[in-house]
Amino acid sequence: MHRDNRPIPPRDDEREQLQADLTRLVGAGRLSFEDFDRLSDVVWSTQDVSVLHRIRVQHLGAPPPHPQLPNTPVPMAQAGAYLALPVENQPVVSTMGEIKRVGQWTVPEMSRFKLNGSTLKLDLRQAQAAAPVCTFDITANMSVVEVIVPPGVYVENRLRDTLSTVTVETTQPHPNAPRVILSGVVRGSTVKVITRQAPDTNSLWNKLFGG
Template structure:
């Protein structure tokens, strides 16, 4: 008997990333708790047996289907997005995230905006700046997939928003400054890969909206 026949199959990074993305959608749909999500992600990224991933998918995702819309006469009002800062920013309706790409350019999001459940950024020799301190979250877990080469990425979050780094880095510098999550606060998950780039995540208090600086800047 060939001994290699009994060896477990090695999971691909693509298999791990896809399963984590599917589990993230379960959290956003309220079908999976944060604690269980964290435990499963640890297993997904530590196991060397693809059969483990298949068993997780069979247990948690086989019977999952998006909820069908309810009749309008008994329909509940739509859920409002949750402010990143707890409490803080005004509520706005969520906006579906669109893939953003830049070559030798700049992508910048600040102020009051809605962070989609999933966002993708493709950068080549570019700068990405995301300030979440006055933003709202469209889901309990917001995932940023970043594919970058020779680029600079800066993400600013308010205290209480936990940032989980799942990015694969090659010849890059990574600095993650995060805090313990506050109850009810959204989480940020970073996925993707960066090469020859710099990733810097900092935690800062949101500037007061009635400050002199805010009034001068019209924010």
């Protein structure tokens, strides 16, 4: 925003790029036509560039480089420094498919997934956090869920499970790390939380944790 708190209007190329990215989500089955139409209306009507930023983080997992917004995502391990993104989160739905969030991506404060005979993989080792507590709300039927976290990130299991296997391998929380909550309902599914070192020994995680 400007110093007088007036919002900064988006550029046309920013609107076009975000709409193109949302179109690819529709083609991949990760966004419904109804949600695409609703979001497109917002993309082309808003006069606040931060609205585009929130849509991108919510649906695409990471903000684009922008001279008016932070270029570098906030590390999950950095206490007290996170992106406040009060956005409405639409569930990601998959039937007999696969959902993957790996590599460098931004974890929203709330993520919702609805799975039917599907696989969900969430790798947080190189991820950034939008809040000090990130919640994955999962509704899964006959599905497989795998969550990989780096040492120091504590995972709290609040799942309600029926005829399922839930394994949580977590460590003592690091004072600079966020907390992850698993909530929702799983039926006839397998949920596994694994703690592993970040793949790069010179990664940001290891530097912040003194590795």
